[in-house]
Amino acid sequence: MFTKSKSYDSGSTGLGIPPTPEPTPSPTPNLPAATPAARAPEPARPATRSSNLSTLAAGVKYEGNISGAGELQVEGNLKGDVRVARVVIGEGGAVEGTVHADVLDVRGRITGAIVAKQVKLYATARVEGDITQEQLSIDQGAWFQGRCNQAKRDTPGAAMLEAPEKPAKTDKLEAKTPV
DSSP: OOOOOOOOSTTOOSSSOOOOOOOOOOOOTTOOTTOGGGSOOOOOOOOOOOSOEEEEOTTOEEESOEEOSSEEEEOSEEESOEEOSEEEEOTTOEEESOEEEEEEEESSEEESOEEEEEEEEOTTOEEESOEEEEEEEEOTTOEEESOEEEOOOSSTTGGGGSOOOOOOHHHHHHHHSOO
């Protein structure tokens, strides 16, 4: 079936693969020969992400609180509070507890309060709990049960990571007052 092969002149490996061509030196005007500074520049490397991304793997149950300045991607089940800069809940991921973040993308489940600057609920999201946010986006098909409160903070980022404020006593009185 594979009986035809091209024959190449000298340098053939015998496998039908042509030899690699010798690079032709390009003239370098006015550069000293063979100095370390005269090396050719390295090819551009792909940009690496400078953030600290942690992933909670699918099919694993985690228990405990998570906090830090990096990013967290949840693909498994977490029972505990989360306090990081960016959180992504994958379609198979679930969090039972309070989530504090600057940016929160939810494709899976959250049962508990959310406090974040930006919250995005995708079509596969299921959220049961109150959301306190500056920006909220809910895709068609997402399920949300709770209250959402828009909150503007003076200091962007860090202030959103503080614990949510307790409702004032007047709120409790209003709830008890018959309508």
